[in-house]
Amino acid sequence: MSLSAHDDLITLGRDPIAPDALIRHVRQAHDGAVVTFDGCVRNHSHGRATFYLEYEAYESMALEKMREIAASLHTLFAIDSVAIAHRLGRLEIGETSVFIAVSAPHRKAAFEACRHAIDTLKKTVPIWKKEFFEDGAVWADGELPPVPAATPAVKPAS
Numbered sequence: 001m002s003l004s005a006h007d008d009l010i011t012l013g014r015d016p017i018a019p020d021a022l023i024r025h026v027r028q029a030h031d032g033a034v035v036t037f038d039g040c041v042r043n044h045s046h047g048r049a050t051f052y053l054e055y056e057a058y059e060s061m062a063l064e065k066m067r068e069i070a071a072s073l074h075t076l077f078a079i080d081s082v083a084i085a086h087r088l089g090r091l092e093i094g095e096t097s098v099f100i101a102v103s104a105p106h107r108k109a110a111f112e113a114c115r116h117a118i119d120t121l122k123k124t125v126p127i128w129k130k131e132f133f134e135d136g137a138v139w140a141d142g143e144l145p146p147v148p149a150a151t152p153a154v155k156p157a158s
Contacts, residue, residue, distance in 0.1 A: 006070070006071075006074055006080075006081060006082070007081060008026075008067075008070040008071075008081055008082040008083065008084075009022065009025045009026075009082075009083040009084075009085075010063060010066045010067050010070055010082075010083075010084050010085075011084070011085040011086070012057060012059060012062055012063050012066065012085075012086050012088065012127075013085075013087070013088065014087065014088050014089040015087075016087070016095065016096070017085045017087060017096045017098075017099045019036065019038060019096065019099050019101075022036075022083035022085060022099055022101045023036065023083075023101050025081070025083050025101070026080070026081035026082065026083050026101045026102065026103040027081075027103055028080055028081065028103060030080070030105060031080055031103040031104060031105060032104070032105050032106055032107065033103065033104050033105075033106060033107035033109075033110040033111075034101055034102070034103045034110065035101070035102050035104075035107065035110040035111050035113075035114040036099065036100065036101045036102075036114065037098070037099065037100040037114050037115075037117070037118050038096055038099050039096065039097050039098040039099070039118070040094060040095060040096050040097065041053050041091045041092065041093050041094060041095050041097055042093070043093045045131050045133075045140075048133045048134075048135075049133065049134060050093070050131050050132065050133060051093075051132045051133065051134070052090055052091060052092050052093065052132050053090070053091045053097065053129055053130065053131055053132070054089065054090050054091070054129070054130045054132070055086070055087060055088045055089065055091065055097060055127055055128065055129055055130075056088065056127070056128050056130070057086075057088055057125075057126055057127040057128070058126040059088075061126050062086070062125050062126050062127050065121075065124055065125040065126070066084050066086070066121065066125055069084065069117055069120050069121055069124070069125075070082040070084060070117075072120075073102065073113045073116065073117060076113070076116065077102075077104070077109045077110075077112055077113040077116070078104060078105065078106070078109040079102055079103065079104040079109050079110060079113045080103045080104055080105070081101075081102070081103045082100070082101070082102050082103075082113070082117065083099070083100065083101040084098075084099075084100050084117060084121070085098065085099045085100075086098045086121075086125075086127060088127075097129075098118070098121065100114055100117045100118055100121075101114075102114045102117065128140070
């Protein structure tokens with residue numbers, strides 16, 4: 001867990017993300033809006049059934065970049081508080097991989113800041129996603145393996 005000068009909450013870890021706790025952390029009595037983004041593991045990618053995902057990170061740099069994103073939101077938007085949490089390790093279908101909550105006196109700033117946060121995180125934070133399919137696995141944004149895949153087949157969790 002990491003708190004910033006604005007009482008923002010930035011986390012990176014292997015435990016499940018608790019969205020309600022993050023929302024409670026950012027909500028203040030003078031806020032009129034809390035906007036959230038819940039990035040969850042879907043059961044398909046590029047037309048193929050996904051069994052599960054694995055996330056890896058350069059952890060110290062990832063945390064630093066996530067803190068930088070939160071700090072920049074306070075400069076760019078009229079917001080109060082930010083919470084950003086990202087999971088690492090194996091995640092099953094339906095689990096939350098990244099969660100962002102932004103509070104602000106007005107909804108427009110909260111929406112814009114939340115969108116900026118996830119877009120910037122995806123582009124700049126050293127966190128990598130590997131997708132596992134019936135016929136192999138691929139790092140996200142990489143090339144799909146040929147069929148049959150060179151990597152061994154994986155089975156869904158029982």
